[in-house]
Amino acid sequence: MSEETKHNTNNRLCGLCEKNTSKYCCPRCEVLYCSLDCYKTEKHLQCSESFYKDCVNQELASNNVDDESKNQMIEILKRMQDQETDGTDNVDENESIDSDDEIQVDLHERLQDMNLEDADSVWNALTEDEKNEFEAILSQGNVGAIVSHWEPWWMYRRDKKLIEDLKQPNNEEEILKNCPCIKSVPLFNTLTSIKPSPSIRFNIINVLAAYAFIMRYFNGEVEPVEATTCVLNVCDNLNNNSNYDDPDIAVEAVTQKCLQSELIETDEDSLEIMRHDTFLLFQGPSEDNALFYTKAALSHLIQIFNESKSSSKIKPEDKQSKGDFTRKFPDHGKNHLPSLDISKVKKCIKKMEFYISFLNTCKY
Template sequence: MDEDPEAALCQLCRDGTFKYVCPRCNIPYCSVRCYQSQAHSDCSEQFYKENIQEYLKAEGPDSQSKNKMMEMLKKFENEQLDEDDLRDSEDSDDESSLTDRLAEVDLDDPDEVWDKLLPEERQEFLELLKSGDVTKLIPEWEPWWEKKYHVPKVRFLDDPVEPKYVEECPRILSVPNFSVLTKSDPSPHVYFNFINVLASFAVTARYLNGDFDAMPVEAAATVMRVSKNLSNNEVFLDLDTAIESVSQSVIECSWISLNADPKRSDLLAQDIRNILAGPNDENPLFYAKAALSCLITLMSSARKFIKKPVKGAFSAQFPEHVSEAVPHPSKDVLTKCLKKLEYYLSWSDVHLLKYCPK
């Protein structure tokens, strides 16, 4: 008996042959575009909510994360004022500005922040979550690898010792020379595996809005989840497959928002091109080595991180904030990942230049 041809079709566009299955609702689909389409929005829009909850879940307060949270909350306050410009400017003490009410609050504790919001502010926040517009509250972040720096034709004695991009990028770490790590010639496939790791870095950096420090374990888990080379030692044979693997892993990852950009694969490919091009022709390896160094630092931080339980009004309002925790890798897994990243960083010193764009 012949198979029903309808059974092989994408159930969202009813045109192409399905290649994937949604990990949430089990619907067969053929592409990222179909997954993110309006026909699938009831399933995928939940990621908006999870995205902001993960952002608010930050542990271990520091001045940088406080500033970012304050920027986000300030935008929230401004949105309210713009939408209700007839509100009396002379509020009562209980209705003082959001910034004043949060002055002594630990901005890395979502329950403390939630307790300081007025009832109408909480309702507004919930409405934004429901509509998906909450992403506009997150401060805009410009990836450092998108910036290009002019190489001066003439240099003077009083010029800065280090270029400006050195200050704006993660610090490049020192690792053993490649000849010390191995006496064997590396396989040409190392480059494609390297690209798979770089792509996972770019995806995670955009997902976390550039902040790896606030949630080191979650960030490390995300990098490993979307890089099959890091998680499963998968070997890639070409550039496109190495990048597309990360795009597909993002779709299958339960805690990453998929609604950020319908052209995710194109954006990721452009990120890789920018990282490999470096800040300028004078130092084309800098961005790639900075990205790997950032991942090494992240994995080291994740090994030291101790997760604290979250309890309070915000957790009661969003129970999945507690129950849908990101699976944490073990210290042994993180250690193995560190060794592989150090290998790639050492390899890049010797072999990456021949692959960089001319």
């Protein structure tokens, strides 16, 4: 850093505009800055542009990308290309291009109509520089630092007030549209005539805790087979039909399973977040709609389990057909996972449908 920048650092001034008090520090060049506008300024362009490109390369390493994510990534690439074009408008039109330079096709054009779940195809579409950047990110071990954190759908909460402002709009219904759709299930009295055990309430909490942890663990991007395997690995109610008589014990059981699991690496901070998430799921978006999040979470788990059941029927690819990426990064597959017991998955689906039916007809 220059002497002038060091002076600004000591005075906590923005090292880019040199006017406002700094609030942030660039993790790459360590310059202090006050706002996103300053971060994107031309003075900091080389550093920020490199950060955005690394983010794109990380996205390419994902094995599971839906159409929406694909379109979002392509839009990001288009915006980056537009910024690069704007930055080259001042180049002398008479300036000759080195004959050794190769004109590269834009990355978003190379990925257009490509199956982004095929890691080998995506890898082959990258240039050597892009491949080197990707490997550098992996070797530095800081992939998590450039991945945006997923915002769970259960964070909204409207507390009941003694005096309600009638002019204040209630947008709860619109917000809840972003939650998983609640599955339609048979009426509870058609499933059983036996009064359910009081432990059913705490068993549901055990399932909620496992769901909350797994969704955070995979940053909201779950692969059905892996997610189902991990849920069963930490949720004894689904895996072993364990019953609980206390909500705290039901949550703590998941905590201990996470710490003991050979499939999961976690820490106490993540487990504390899981405990809080379980509470948020349990209390619901509002006092009048307290069971909504619980039923939505169970419905989403049923969807994940159903997708894993279907995926398990697909025969694995021939080992001889492995491409460059698969050979270079062999651990990106599911070979480390134990085989999924489809009969158990079906029973778990029925159990969670039973739980939703119970919630529809009983007071929680």
